[in-house]
Every structure is written in structure tokens, then in C-alpha cells.
Amino acid sequence: MREDGGERATGPEGDVGEETGGKYVEPGGEFTRDQRYIATRITADGRDGYPVEPGRYRLAVSRAxxxxxxxxxxxxxxxxxAALPMxxxxxxxDARSWTFDLDPGGRDPVLGIERLQEAYFKRFPGYERGITVPAIVDVPTGQVVTNDYAQMSLDLSTQWGAYHREGAPQLYPEHLRAAIDEVNDVVFxxxxxxxxxxxxxxxxxxxxxxxHRLFDRLDWLTDRLTDQRYLVGDTITEADVRLFTTLVRFDPVYHGHFKCNRQKLSEMPVLWAYARDLFQTPGFGDTIDFDHIKRHYYExxxxxxxxxxxxxxxxxxxWLIPHGRESLGGRPFGDGTPPPPPAEPVDPAHTPLR
Known part of the structure; x- marks a missing residue:
């Protein structure tokens, strides 16, 4: 299902132009997110010219x-x-691009570039849309392959199966895809x-x-999650991942910075317990760097x-207070197992709950 989002460094009117000192608000109007992405896919059969191949690609992200x-x-x-390094x-x-300023010398050690913009321009000289994360870059050519992040996450489940770890969960199982797509659409x-x-x-x-639209939907989610542990079925799915990344930023950023202030997440008991349940599940909270999150939005x-x-x-x-949602049943990873401790922890200079 089509979804539009992404964090952009530059772009035309209607984009999230993530520029320090830049303009995000169009006086008098509603915010409209740009919906144009590089729709090339990396697939098992290589139909778009980019076959799944471990080590060939690099996933460009910001933890913010x-x-x-x-x-x-x-x-x-x-x-x-290991199959898709980061x-x-x-x-x-700045106004031009996300930068790899965390790396020694300010360059990604594999791509050899200072700015993600360079990978976009290498494939599309003078690329005029936003320079977004996440994006996947083809290491041999140094060219961006795709920034269509909603499809990217689904493809990790459906196209990269040969390289999943033993015990990997089914995040987008076929028999639940229609229900997951429906929830994802309204949540987005x-x-x-x-x-x-x-x-x-x-x-x-x-x-x-x-x-009102936001809090009406949060009330709807509260009703849905009162008697069931996860959004769709009795295991974690793609739908839970997509909701979690907004909820985890709610109190540190959206409540104050974006004026989403009817209540804090911590004042919505069902959603707060649901979010803590996921945060305390391996693979969720151990990816979060609250310092990076706050610096991004406020700076x-x-x-x-x-x-x-x-x-x-x-x-x-x-975030580490017991959530008590085990009483609702469910198995986080279904017939699978939790992932091992992260090989790439958040910035060691920060504590996870700073």
C-alpha cells in the first residue's frame, strides 16, 4: 500500500524541507507532504535491475x-x-543534505561521501526533490537506488527472505497483509x-x-489496543513498527514542539503501556537515541x-516501567525468537534514556 513520508533535507513547496534556519510552515495553509519518491525496488528477481545481494547496498539513515x-x-x-550494512x-x-558528520573525517567509510546528496546526484544529476532518509545506495556505483521507504520496509520482509536470521519474525505475513495495510493507511x-x-x-x-484528527485517531487506537496486545493479530507486525516510531517521539518532541498537547503519551494509559511494551522488546528501544531525536527537531x-x-x-x-500487557497474551515474535543484542548500538556518548 502506498504511503508517503520521509525526512527531507531539501525540496519544493510542500516538502518537509529539513533545513536549519529554513522554512517549514506555509502561512495560512495546511501542511501537505510531497509524495514523489524514487520507486526503484530491490527485489529477489532483480526486475528493476537491482537484485537482492548481500553486501552490495548500504542503508542510509538518521536515528533522529x-x-x-x-x-x-x-x-x-x-x-x-550483515546483508544490508548501514x-x-x-x-x-543544512539546506543541502544530510551529512555523515558522525564518521571520522565526516565521510561515510564505505561510500566515501560527506553528504547523502552526492549519491542522489550521482544517479540523477541536479536532482530537484528532497534528499531523504532512509535511502538505499548501490555501493559499486555510489548511486541512490530508492528512497521509497514504505515499500523498502515491506521489501525487507518479502524480498530479502533468503538472508533473514534464523528465528526472524513474520512482520508482513500474507494472511494479514490486507489488515496490516488498512491499519497502516489510517495510522499514516x-x-x-x-x-x-x-x-x-x-x-x-x-x-x-x-x-482533532490526530487525537480522534489516538482514541481509536486506544479502543483497538485495550483488549489486544498488538495492532494486527497476536504478534508484532509492520503495523506496530510504524506506529511505534511516532509514539516514541511523542513526549520528547511532538507534544511541545508540534503542539500535540491534549495529553502526553504518558497520560494515555493504554497507548503508553503499548509503547513501553514495544520499547522493552529487543529490536525497538535499543534503536532509539533520544538525544538525536530532540536535537533534530529543535535545532x-x-x-x-x-x-x-x-x-x-x-x-x-x-520507559522502563513494567507495562503489564503480557496479561493480554500474544507472542511478540510468533514462532520466532528475539534478535541478539545490537551490533550497532546507539551513540555510545549517549545513554538510551537521556
Whole structure:
């Protein structure tokens, strides 16, 4: 199912132009997300010219970005770390591109580039759309293959199966795909993108509409999750991954920075317990760097936060409080097993719950 999102460094009107000191809010209007992506796919049969091949590609991400965070989680749950190595950009960027400023010398050690923009331009000279994470780059040519992140995460489940770890969960099982797609569609429109529609609203009317749409959907999710542990079926699926990356950013960022402030996540008992359940599940919380998350939003969105000051709060230690949702049953990994400890921990300079 088509979904549109992604974190962009540059782009035309309507994009999330993630530029330090840049413009995100169009006065008087509603936020509209650009929907144009590089739709090339990496598949088992190589139908688009890019066959699945371990070690050939590099997944470019930022741990700050909720859309990229999905790919990090799915990759880890499926055990694709060795087959699809990761290039990690820093939490902030300038008007041109995400940069690999976390690496020695400010260059990705495999691609040899300072800016993700270079991989886009190598395939599409003068590429005019947003430079987004996540993206997958073909290492031999140095060219971006795709930034169509919604399809990318599904393809990790359906096309990379030969390289899944033993015990990998079924995140997109065939018999549940219609139900997963349906949930993903409404969650994207009203929650994943809904928080941005609040934060980047250009009028009171646009904000009010987005605010009510967001919290109406969160109430709907509360009802759905009151008596069932996961969104679809009795195991973790792609739907849970997609909701989690928004919920985990809710109190540190969206509640204050994006004015999504009817309640904090920690004041919504069902969703708060559900989010903690996932956070404490291997493959979820161990991908989160709250410091990177807060720095990205508060430093980059200068027309919303002109000073660039990053708040010290909230206290995030409560993510480790027992959630009690085991009583609802369910098996997180189905017939599979948890992933081993991460080979690529979050920035060692940060504690996970800073």
C-alpha cells in the first residue's frame, strides 16, 4: 500500500524541507507532504535491475528520523545487519543534505561521501526533490537506488527472505497483509503524518483540524489496543513498527514542539503501556537515541523554534516501567525468537534514556 513520508533535507513547496534556519510552515495553509519518491525496488528477481545481494547496498539513515527508524527496526528484527550494512547520518543537517558528520573525517567509510546528496546526484544529476532518509545506495556505483521507504520496509520482509536470521519474525505475513495495510493507511494519515500536520500548520483552522484528527485517531487506537496486545493479530507486525516510531517521539518532541498537547503519551494509559511494551522488546528501544531525536527537531525547525534551544526534559526513565500487557497474551515474535543484542548500538556518548 502506498504511503508517503520521509525526512527531507531539501525540496519544493510542500516538502518537509529539513533545513536549519529554513522554512517549514506555509502561512495560512495546511501542511501537505510531497509524495514523489524514487520507486526503484530491490527485489529477489532483480526486475528493476537491482537484485537482492548481500553486501552490495548500504542503508542510509538518521536515528533522529521516524521514517528511517522503521527501517532500522525492521532490519534488526529480521537479522539483516550483515546483508544490508548501514550508513548513519547525524541528527541535523543544512539546506543541502544530510551529512555523515558522525564518521571520522565526516565521510561515510564505505561510500566515501560527506553528504547523502552526492549519491542522489550521482544517479540523477541536479536532482530537484528532497534528499531523504532512509535511502538505499548501490555501493559499486555510489548511486541512490530508492528512497521509497514504505515499500523498502515491506521489501525487507518479502524480498530479502533468503538472508533473514534464523528465528526472524513474520512482520508482513500474507494472511494479514490486507489488515496490516488498512491499519497502516489510517495510522499514516492521522498519526505518523498527523503530528506534522499539527506542527507545520499555517493557520489556526489548519491546526485545529489536524489536532482533532490526530487525537480522534489516538482514541481509536486506544479502543483497538485495550483488549489486544498488538495492532494486527497476536504478534508484532509492520503495523506496530510504524506506529511505534511516532509514539516514541511523542513526549520528547511532538507534544511541545508540534503542539500535540491534549495529553502526553504518558497520560494515555493504554497507548503508553503499548509503547513501553514495544520499547522493552529487543529490536525497538535499543534503536532509539533520544538525544538525536530532540536535537533534530529543535535545532532544525528554526521557524518553529527560533533559538534552537533543545529542552532537557522530559524525564525518559519511565520507559522502563513494567507495562503489564503480557496479561493480554500474544507472542511478540510468533514462532520466532528475539534478535541478539545490537551490533550497532546507539551513540555510545549517549545513554538510551537521556
Amino acid at each position: 528520523c521516524p521514517w528511517a527508524n522503521r527501517l532500522i527496526i525492521v532490519r534488526r528484527l529480521l537479522g539483516l545487519e 550508513a548513519v547520518a547525524g541528527p541535523t543537517h 494519515r492521522d498519526v505518523n503524518n498527523g503530528v506534522y500536520r499539527c506542527g507545520f500548520a499555517g493557520s489556526q483552522e489548519a491546526y485545529d483540524k489536524a489536532y 532544525v525547525h528554526r521557524d518553529i523554534n527560533p533559538t534552537g534551544i533543545v529542552p532537557l526534559g522530559p524525564d525518559l526513565s519511565n
